[in-house]
Amino acid sequence: MSNGQTYLFKLYIAGETAASSMHAVANFQRISDTYFPDNYHLEVIDICKEPERAIADRIIATPTLVKDFPPPRFKIVGDLSQRFEQVRELFGFARKD
Amino acid sequence: MHQYQNLTSPEKVPTGIEGFEHITIGGLPTGRTCLVAGSSGSGKTLLAMEFLHRGYTQFGRKGVFVTMEERAPDLVRNVKRMGWDLEPLLAKRCLMFIDAAPEPVPIEESGPYDLSGLLVQIKYAIQAIGAELLVLDSIGSLFDQFSDNATVRREIFRITDTLKELGVTALLTGERQEEYGQISRHGVEEFVSDTVIILRNVLKEEKCRRTIQVLKMRGDAHFKGEYPFTISPKVGISILPLSARELKQSSTSVRVSSGNAKLDDMAGSGLFRDSILLISGPTGGGKTLLATTFAAEACRKGEKVLLLAYEESRAQLLRNAQSWGLDFQKWEEEGLLRVICQYPEAMGLEDHLLLIQREIEDFRPQRLIMDSISAMERVGPVRYFREFVIGLTSYAKQEEVCSLFTSTTPKLSGGDSITEAHISTITDAIILLRYVEVNGMLRRGIAVIKMRGSQHDKRIHEFTIDDRGLHIGVPFTNVQNIILGVPSATMPTESEQLGGIFGDDDSTGSGSSVAL
Numbered sequence: 112m113s114n115g116q117t118y119l120f121k122l123y124i125a126g127e128t129a130a131s132s133m134h135a136v137a138n139f140q141r142i143s144d145t146y147f148p149d150n151y152h153l154e155v156i157d158i159c160k161e162p163e164r165a166i167a168d169r170i171i172a173t174p175t176l177v178k179d180f181p182p183p184r185f186k187i188v189g190d191l192s193q194r195f196e197q198v199r200e201l202f203g204f205a206r207k208d
Numbered sequence: 209m210h211q212y213q214n215l216t217s218p219e220k221v222p223t224g225i226e227g228f229e230h231i232t233i234g235g236l237p238t239g240r241t242c243l244v245a246g247s248s249g250s251g252k253t254l255l256a257m258e259f260l261h262r263g264y265t266q267f268g269r270k271g272v273f274v275t276m277e278e279r280a281p282d283l284v285r286n287v288k289r290m291g292w293d294l295e296p297l298l299a300k301r302c303l304m305f306i307d308a309a310p311e312p313v314p315i316e317e318s319g320p321y322d323l324s325g326l327l328v329q330i331k332y333a334i335q336a337i338g339a340e341l342l343v344l345d346s347i348g349s350l351f352d353q354f355s356d357n358a359t360v361r362r363e364i365f366r367i368t369d370t371l372k373e374l375g376v377t378a379l380l381t382g383e384r385q386e387e388y389g390q391i392s393r394h395g396v397e398e399f400v401s402d403t404v405i406i407l408r409n410v411l412k413e414e415k416c417r418r419t420i421q422v423l424k425m426r427g428d429a430h431f432k433g434e435y436p437f438t439i440s441p442k443v444g445i446s447i448l449p450l451s452a453r454e455l456k457q458s459s460t461s462v463r464v465s466s467g468n469a470k471l472d473d474m475a476g477s478g479l480f481r482d483s484i485l486l487i488s489g490p491t492g493g494g495k496t497l498l499a500t501t502f503a504a505e506a507c508r509k510g511e512k513v514l515l516l517a518y519e520e521s522r523a524q525l526l527r528n529a530q531s532w533g534l535d536f537q538k539w540e541e542e543g544l545l546r547v548i549c550q551y552p553e554a555m556g557l558e559d560h561l562l563l564i565q566r567e568i569e570d571f572r573p574q575r576l577i578m579d580s581i582s583a584m585e586r587v588g589p590v591r592y593f594r595e596f597v598i599g600l601t602s603y604a605k606q607e608e609v610c611s612l613f614t615s616t617t618p619k620l621s622g623g624d625s626i627t628e629a630h631i632s633t634i635t636d637a638i639i640l641l642r643y644v645e646v647n648g649m650l651r652r653g654i655a656v657i658k659m660r661g662s663q664h665d666k667r668i669h670e671f672t673i674d675d676r677g678l679h680i681g682v683p684f685t686n687v688q689n690i691i692l693g694v695p696s697a698t699m700p701t702e703s704e705q706l707g708g709i710f711g712d713d714d715s716t717g718s719g720s721s722v723a724l
Binding site for chain 2: 123125126131134135138158159162163165166169170171172173174175183184185186187188189190191192193
């Protein structure tokens with residue numbers, strides 16, 4: 112799948128120190144290490160500090176991961192801890208080993 | 209205990225929605241949460257939108273609209289059709305949308321989450337523009353967007369708590385499955401709300417009828433029961449607080465003429481200016497003629513008359529008046545007369561009532577004629593008809609409009625109609641016109657059977673109709689049961705028998721009575 116393009120992700124969290132935020136960041140790290148260690152860019156946005164961005168990106172639940180590029184765009188709500196296989200499907204990655 | 213001493217009952221935020229302050233006694237409790245529940249198409253979103261629109265345009269309160277079903281641009285477009293332009297409000301930041309409608313992008317769930325995103329958006333929007341009002345339309349759709357019901361439930365409580373902390377007056381909408389049953393689909397909405405209002409859209413006898421009911425208002429008085437309302441462009445929602453109206457109209461002793469001197473005599477020298485007169489009679493019995501005379505009398509005195517015709521076309525009406533030598537067209541041109549012809553079935557009773565109220569407001573007539581009110585019976589169930597009449601009469605009295613309603617009886621002679629059974633107690637005066645069969649001849653009788661606050665002639669008079677109008681003659685004697693429609697002869701008195709033997713055979717001569 113890694114065909115040179117950079118994947119763009121945004122992770123919206125509510126409070127950097129909140130347990131769910133830290134879980135989400137850690138779980139994303141785990142997923143990216145497994146599937147796409149080199150070619151991605153992740154921006155972590157704390158909506159408590161930047162509420163306008165929550166409005167702009169229509170973030171209702173937190174944590175929410177948004178894949179902006181490449182299309183199709185999608186959102187994953189939650190701390191990314193469950194339904195790993197489904198998430199993988201959605202990401203469009205085959206297991207790398 | 210003293211922490212409770214300074215607590216007063218909540219103040220209220222007026223909504224500006226017609227009739228709303230009346231049924232809620234002042235509006236929505238300030239800083240509290242109100243649920244507006246209703247089935248789909250019952251007008252929840254419109255009410256919510258009107259609350260914010262009027263909130264700013266009438267009272268200068270800024271508002272935030274959180275939309276969870278329709279997209280914000282669609283909402284703006286929809287209310288534009290109602291005649292409300294939200295764009296300037298949005299541009300001035302007096303109104304702000306939070307678009308929380310489902311997105312077209314796929315959303316998956318993985319692991320626990322909460323709705324802090326929504327909460328942060330709401331808080332931010334309220335503080336950014338200094339909003340006092342907030343709408344969440346509809347809160348229950350969060351259950352459709354997210355699969356973890358327990359989380360959604362908990363978060364709804366957290367959101368409404370935050371709204372209270374921020375002191376905004378919030379209106380939540382909630383979907384209902386059926387018109388009479390569980391308040392809201394998810395059963396959470398009513399628990400987080402201090403006030404619950406239910407909107408209904410009930411189809412009965414092929415007519416849709418919208419009603420609003422204040423189910424509860426924690427810690428405050430309100431009117432109970434369902435009140436009909438209508439939705440119309442420019443105006444929005446108009447609630448008709450029919451039975452909530454108080455009988456506080458001032459009662460005047462000023463009398464006006466009915467246009468027929470003899471009838472005025474029978475009523476004890478004219479009709480009261482703020483009274484409601486019902487004329488009941490069979491078809492062709494002279495009701496419209498009396499109504500026409502009543503209108504002409506007013507126009508001659510320079511008073512304004514609103515004439516609502518439900519049985520005749522405008523052309524017919526003018527032609528008939530012409531045949532009595534009355535020029536309705538001229539009076540209309542002079543602005544003394546306004547004739548409105550309509551099919552009763554053209555709209556629902558609430559819409560009729562609203563239309564009449566608007567016309568009275570606009571035209572400010574001294575007199576109102578409805579020919580006939582019984583035509584309205586056909587439009588809806590009897591209970592709605594009664595409400596319509598109560599609404600109309602109380603409005604007419606409040607505005608001191610001397611009103612004349614005609615009612616067609618189903619039978620040629622005697623009998624009563626639904627109209628009379630339901631409105632006779634509401635009217636101040638009732639005049640009966642009846643056919644009387646006497647010796648194989650059809651004759652006409654007129655009687656004043658009720659004249660509130662005044663003496664009146666209790667006798668039944670004969671009357672005739674010719675090309676100059678309606679002429680009331682002498683009372684019938686020796687005939688019984690005219691009103692019941694089965695007149696029977698009684699024995700003439702001795703003096704009359706003697707008169708018959710010795711005297712003039714001109715029985716219609718002045719002073720004598722009509723006898724069998």
